[in-house]
Amino acid sequence: DTAVSQTPKYLVTQMGNDKSIKCEQNLGHDTMYWYKQDSKKFLKIMFSYNNKELIINETVPNRFSPKSPDKAHLNLHINSLELGDSAVYFCASSQYGTTDTQYFGPGTRLTVL
Amino acid sequence: AQSVTQLGSHVSVSEGALVLLRCNYSSSVPPYLFWYVQYPNQGLQLLLKYTSAATLVKGINGFEAEFKKSETSFHLTKPSAHMSDAAEYFCAVSEYNNNDMRFGAGTRLTVKP
Numbered sequence: 001d002t003a004v005s006q007t008p009k010y011l012v013t014q015m016g017n018d019k020s021i022k023c024e025q026n027l028g029h030d031t032m033y034w035y036k037q038d039s040k041k042f043l044k045i046m047f048s049y050n051n052k053e054l055i056i057n058e059t060v061p062n063r064f065s066p067k068s069p070d071k072a073h074l075n076l077h078i079n080s081l082e083l084g085d086s087a088v089y090f091c092a093s094s095q096y097g098t099t100d101t102q103y104f105g106p107g108t109r110l111t112v113l
Numbered sequence: 114a115q116s117v118t119q120l121g122s123h124v125s126v127s128e129g130a131l132v133l134l135r136c137n138y139s140s141s142v143p144p145y146l147f148w149y150v151q152y153p154n155q156g157l158q159l160l161l162k163y164t165s166a167a168t169l170v171k172g173i174n175g176f177e178a179e180f181k182k183s184e185t186s187f188h189l190t191k192p193s194a195h196m197s198d199a200a201e202y203f204c205a206v207s208e209y210n211n212n213d214m215r216f217g218a219g220t221r222l223t224v225k226p
Contacts, residue, residue, distance in 0.1 A: 041151075050212070055212070056212070090157070096212055099145060104149075104156035106155060106156045107156050
């Protein structure tokens, strides 16, 4: 059973398009995250949601909009895609207020042409 | 804000040799510290974590790390490298449980036959 799943695994699109990445976790966690990993493997947090409420919102362009329909899902919508958005995007989940780890999904490789 | 610095973006060892990956942290409160491993084209997997219990932490695959407050370090070691250890390794720090976790830039470990 996949704990944290993301779709799609690969996403190739043209500049200016709008795209979404979906994330689902079946661990019963109440907190979910989006990270961006650039070509140099640097991993940076973008957003964090706890019980569907945004609790971390790093300096990310407004073109990125997370949406959490319920505790088990956190989707990432990106408007007007730019070349610099090309990266691997990871979703993760954890239980807030514990010392348990964050569990990561397999990643979505986004390529903007 | 908390941060980590990983010394050495690339470490190369021979199979059977000692593995030492360095991580120094900065935190205004007692930190929680983590080591993650990322195999090619995969998500991040937790190796081990320090959450203010024992300073010597043992993880999976024979890895361990020692928390040294005086040196603000949390170096990762393994007595004998195996070819399967070749991967990217990330150190991470969190000041309040694991909700806001910040990653280092990563260290790529290469294991030579």
